[in-house]
Amino acid sequence: MTPSDLWVLAQAAAISLLMALASIALGTLLAVLLTPLAFAPWTLLRAGYRLYIFVVRGTPVLLLALLVFYALASFWGRISPYAAGVMVLTFYLAALFAEVFRGGVLAIPRPLWDCCKSLGLPRLSILRRVVSPLVARYALPPYLNVCVMAVKASSVLSIISVWELTLASREIIERTLDVYRVLAVAAVFYFIMCFAIDRLGRQLESRLAARGFAGERL
Amino acid sequence: MGQYRAWLEAYGAAFFDAAAWTLGVAVAAFICALLWGALLFFLRLNGGAWGARAVDAYVQLFRNTPVLLPIYLIYFGFPLVGLLWPASICGGLALVLQNGAYICEIFRGGYKAIDRVQHDAAKSLGLMPWIAFRKVTLPQLLVHSIPALGNQAVLLLKDTSLLSAITVVELTMQAKVLTERTGAAYAPFLVAAVFYLFMVWAIEFLTRLALRGVRWR
Amino acid sequence: MIEIRGIRKSFAGVEILRGIDLSIGAGEIVALIGRSGCGKTTLLRCINFLEDYDAGEIKLDGEVLWYRPPPQTGARRRYPEKDLARQRQRMGIVFQQYNLFPHMTALENVCLGPRFGQKLSAEVAEVRARELLTRVGLAERLNSYPAQLSGGQQQRVAIARALAMKPQVLLLDEITSALDPELVAEVEDVIRTLTQEGIAMVLVTHAMSFAREIAHRIAYLADGQIAEIGPPQEVLDRPRDKGLREFLRRIR
Numbered sequence: 001m002t003p004s005d006l007w008v009l010a011q012a013a014a015i016s017l018l019m020a021l022a023s024i025a026l027g028t029l030l031a032v033l034l035t036p037l038a039f040a041p042w043t044l045l046r047a048g049y050r051l052y053i054f055v056v057r058g059t060p061v062l063l064l065a066l067l068v069f070y071a072l073a074s075f076w077g078r079i080s081p082y083a084a085g086v087m088v089l090t091f092y093l094a095a096l097f098a099e100v101f102r103g104g105v106l107a108i109p110r111p112l113w114d115c116c117k118s119l120g121l122p123r124l125s126i127l128r129r130v131v132s133p134l135v136a137r138y139a140l141p142p143y144l145n146v147c148v149m150a151v152k153a154s155s156v157l158s159i160i161s162v163w164e165l166t167l168a169s170r171e172i173i174e175r176t177l178d179v180y181r182v183l184a185v186a187a188v189f190y191f192i193m194c195f196a197i198d199r200l201g202r203q204l205e206s207r208l209a210a211r212g213f214a215g216e217r218l
Numbered sequence: 219m220g221q222y223r224a225w226l227e228a229y230g231a232a233f234f235d236a237a238a239w240t241l242g243v244a245v246a247a248f249i250c251a252l253l254w255g256a257l258l259f260f261l262r263l264n265g266g267a268w269g270a271r272a273v274d275a276y277v278q279l280f281r282n283t284p285v286l287l288p289i290y291l292i293y294f295g296f297p298l299v300g301l302l303w304p305a306s307i308c309g310g311l312a313l314v315l316q317n318g319a320y321i322c323e324i325f326r327g328g329y330k331a332i333d334r335v336q337h338d339a340a341k342s343l344g345l346m347p348w349i350a351f352r353k354v355t356l357p358q359l360l361v362h363s364i365p366a367l368g369n370q371a372v373l374l375l376k377d378t379s380l381l382s383a384i385t386v387v388e389l390t391m392q393a394k395v396l397t398e399r400t401g402a403a404y405a406p407f408l409v410a411a412v413f414y415l416f417m418v419w420a421i422e423f424l425t426r427l428a429l430r431g432v433r434w435r
Numbered sequence: 436m437i438e439i440r441g442i443r444k445s446f447a448g449v450e451i452l453r454g455i456d457l458s459i460g461a462g463e464i465v466a467l468i469g470r471s472g473c474g475k476t477t478l479l480r481c482i483n484f485l486e487d488y489d490a491g492e493i494k495l496d497g498e499v500l501w502y503r504p505p506p507q508t509g510a511r512r513r514y515p516e517k518d519l520a521r522q523r524q525r526m527g528i529v530f531q532q533y534n535l536f537p538h539m540t541a542l543e544n545v546c547l548g549p550r551f552g553q554k555l556s557a558e559v560a561e562v563r564a565r566e567l568l569t570r571v572g573l574a575e576r577l578n579s580y581p582a583q584l585s586g587g588q589q590q591r592v593a594i595a596r597a598l599a600m601k602p603q604v605l606l607l608d609e610i611t612s613a614l615d616p617e618l619v620a621e622v623e624d625v626i627r628t629l630t631q632e633g634i635a636m637v638l639v640t641h642a643m644s645f646a647r648e649i650a651h652r653i654a655y656l657a658d659g660q661i662a663e664i665g666p667p668q669e670v671l672d673r674p675r676d677k678g679l680r681e682f683l684r685r686i687r
Contacts, residue, residue: 058372058418059411060379063390066397067407074403148282155284159383166286179295187283194282338485339534343548344524344600346516353551357538434538434580 005172006185012168013189019157019164020150020193022086027093027150034098039105049098056095061156064088069160085157089150096146104139105131137208144201148194155190165189229396229406236392237413243306243388244375244417247313251374252367254314255321262322263329273322280319285377288312293384309381317374324370328363329355361432368425372418379414389413436461436635437604442481442491444474451477452488453659459604462633466646466667469656470682475639478656479606482637483526484519495525495603524552527597528606531613533589535581541568541592542577548600560599567595571625587618594625605629607638611645643686647671655679 037049056064068091069084108131116126158167169186173179262273280288289312296303303311332355340350382391393410396402442455451474459465467475480486482493484501493500500522502511513519535544545564549555555563568577571591581589590610597605607626611619623645629636630649640646646653647667654664655676663676674680 054418055411055415058376058415060376060390060414062379062382063393063407063410063414066390066394067404067411070397070407071404152284155286156380158286159380166284166290169287170290173290173294177294177298179291179298183287183291183295187279187287190284190287191279191282195278198282333534335530335532335534336536339530339536342483342485342523342526342528343596344520344522344552345548346520346552349551353547354536358536361538432538434582 005176005182008172009165009168009182009185009189012163012165013186013193016151016154016164016166016190017193019082019086019089019162020147020154023089023093023154024147024150026086026090027097030090030094031097031101034094035101035105038098038102053095053099056092057099061088061092061153062159064092065157065160081157081160081162084160085154085162089153089157092153093146093150096149097143100139100142100146101135103142104135104137107138108134140201140205140208144197147197147201151190151193151197226409229400232392232396233389233409233413236387236389236410237417239306239386240375240378240388240413241417243310243313243381243386244371244378247310247317247378248371248374250310250314251317251321251370254318255325258318258322259325259329262326277319277322280316281323285312285316286380286383288315289380289384305384306381306386309378309384309386313374313377316377317370320370320373321367324363324366325359327366328359328361331362332358361429364425364428364432368421368428371421371425375417375421376414436463436496437482438492438494439482440492440494442478442488442493444477444481444486444488446477451659452481455491455659455661457654457661457664459635459637461603462635463652464630464636464638464650466650466653467637467639467656468641468643468646468653468682473656474659475656476608479528479608479637479639483523483528483606485528495522520552524548524600525602526604526606527600527602529590529593529597529608529610531609533581533586533593533613535589535592535596537581540578540580541573541584541595544581544592545596545599548596553600563599564595567598568592570628571595572621585618586614587621590614590618590622591625594622594629598629602634604635604637607636607640609639609641611640611642641686643671643683655682657682 034049034052037045040046040049065085065088068088069079069081072079072084072087112130112134116130121130154162154164155166158164158170161167165186169182172182176182258273258276261269265273289309292303292312293305293308296308336354336358337350340354345353378388379390381388382394385391387395389410393406396406397404400406437457437459439455439457439459442452443450444452455478457465467478469475477486481488492502501519502513505511514522535541536547539547542561542564545567546557546560549560549563550557565574565577568574571594573588573591573595576584576588581592584592594610610626611622614622619642623642626636626638626645627649638646638650650667652664653667653670654661655670655674655678656662657676657678663670663674663679670679671683674683
């Protein structure tokens with residue numbers, strides 16, 4: 001493995017990271033729209049939510065990626081693997097994030113809802129000042145877990161020819177047969193990315209805890 | 219509709235074959251991962267400070283790297299040292315190593331979920347440590363771990379799809395092959411998805427059954 | 436029968452027990468009282484070595500427990516696990532939170548110690564367990580799991596479990612504090628009947644009236660030491676220690 005190979009792997013790692021971050025951002029947005037469905041008063045919406053979660057979480061990411069890739073290709077001709085990849089990751093992460101947020105909402109102790117009701121607070125105000133900060137606090141650890149999963153899931157996209165760290169590694173291996181060193185370097189890159197997210201999370205957690213519960217000056 | 223019918227009759231067998239492979243690898247790998255994870259957990263508990271650190275390092279390594287890396291490592295790397303194993307075994311081994319780490323953590327969680335005072339009660343009855351472990355700790359640990367283990371089984375099942383990257387003809391690979399062979403756009407992937415969803419549902423059903431079988435909760 | 440000398444214990448740099456001396460005779464019942472955090476539970480847990488203590492000696496019937504008597508110039512050394520287990524079997528402990536094994540029935544809970552700790556046969560252990568559970572009034576609930584029993588019932592199983600080892604002394608750590616008020620009486624009744632059996636007891640309690648009724652002596656713990664000790668009439672009605680007077684005033 002030459003230094004230029006090392007540089008290639010570094011670039012590929014950056015691409016993995018960017019894709020993961022993009023999907024995390026988009027996935028979070030989508031999840032914020034999805035989670036309320038789980039609590040909707042209409043059974044159809046709640047069932048729809050559960051169906052979406054079941055299907056997306058029960059199917060391997062690879063299969064989802066292949067499905068989306070080939071389906072989009074049949075409708076729109078050639079599409080960029082990156083676009084398909086980010087799209088798949090977004091839908092996949094949205095399901096995971098939605099469940100995380102839903103868990104956060106459920107973790108709010110029952111008495112708190114009663115308090116809000118008896119204080120006669122307007123709905124939006126409750127959402128902004130009570131629910132969101134608490135959900136953020138409860139959901140932070142599992143949220144970061146999902147972010148780590150996002151980085152790892154990006155490696156699956158290598159199989160639909162998205163050029164990122166795993167694919168780059170495989171290319172170099174097939175060319176130089178330098179299996180152990182290349183994979184060790186790739187592992188180190190992934191490890192740094194995942195570990196950084198983990199550390200960041202712990203810092204955020206302790207900051208939130210230090211400022212009391214919600215970090216919002218009520 | 220009739221077109222789909224004919225299509226299914228032609229390729230149904232292939233799918234069931236591939237599903238059998240998926241299930242087979244998943245079950246075998248899960249059982250081995252349970253044993254490996256149990257061993258790691260045991261080492262963590264009784265291996266002293268160094269044992270615990272070694273297991274922690276192992277777990278951190280596999281938690282922070284994608285599972286494709288160990289799959290490639292074994293598939294491409296073993297032949298280099300003269301081990302020419304079939305692809306499914308290579309992939310299965312990688313899955314065992316990866317999931318063993320997660321299962322070790324699951325057992326740790328199950329262990330921590332046991333009220334600390336249970337150990338006090340067992341100790342004060344004058345029970346020797348290993349008997350206390352066998353009769354008091356272990357049953358509770360296993361029961362507390364059931365939900366998370368069920369979840370891990372689902373994750374492992376989904377990870378088998380990655381073995382398509384190393385030529386194992388499991389469900390995902392089969393779907394891909396059929397798509398290219400018949401030009402059927404994306405239908406085979408939907409069929410494969412149905413197979414996976416059914417298997418996931420079955421695992422969740424079995425997990426619920428196992429929990430219900432525990433009389434003392 | 437029980438000789439406790441010079442027990443010292445620190446937690447994270449804070450000294451909780453600063454030299455406890457206590458002698459308990461055969462069949463004697465001693466109640467430990469004091470403020471929260473004064474070390475009563477810690478002392479109890481040191482007696483049956485659920486907590487390690489930094490200095491001091493505990494003797495039962497003249498035998499030094501937990502640590503081998505130190506040689507002239509060496510540090511003290513713990514007995515091996517087997518001996519520790521055997522020594523623990525001579526004491527029974529009942530915890531505030533019952534601590535029954537949730538995956539075993541009441542009968543199995545009580546059988547566990549005799550069968551696997553004292554290596555009795557399954558039949559002998561079961562006979563003993565049935566007898567004890569009948570004695571605490573749970574003859575109909577032998578095959579119930581803890582989740583199916585009330586707090587008072589669980590605590591009674593816990594007492595039976597502790598007695599199953601035929602201990603010489605029973606340690607009771609605030610055994611009614613976690614119970615709903617209406618369930619306290621049934622547990623206190625069981626303890627009352629036990630006082631006739633001649634088994635020594637050390638009970639940590641907040642229930643002053645109960646302590647007055649059954650204890651031979653009451654010890655007040657403060658600042659890591661026994662500040663005052665004596666018969667209930669003296670300690671509760673004519674306390675000499677200022678801290679004790681303040682404490683009794685607060686809880687009346």
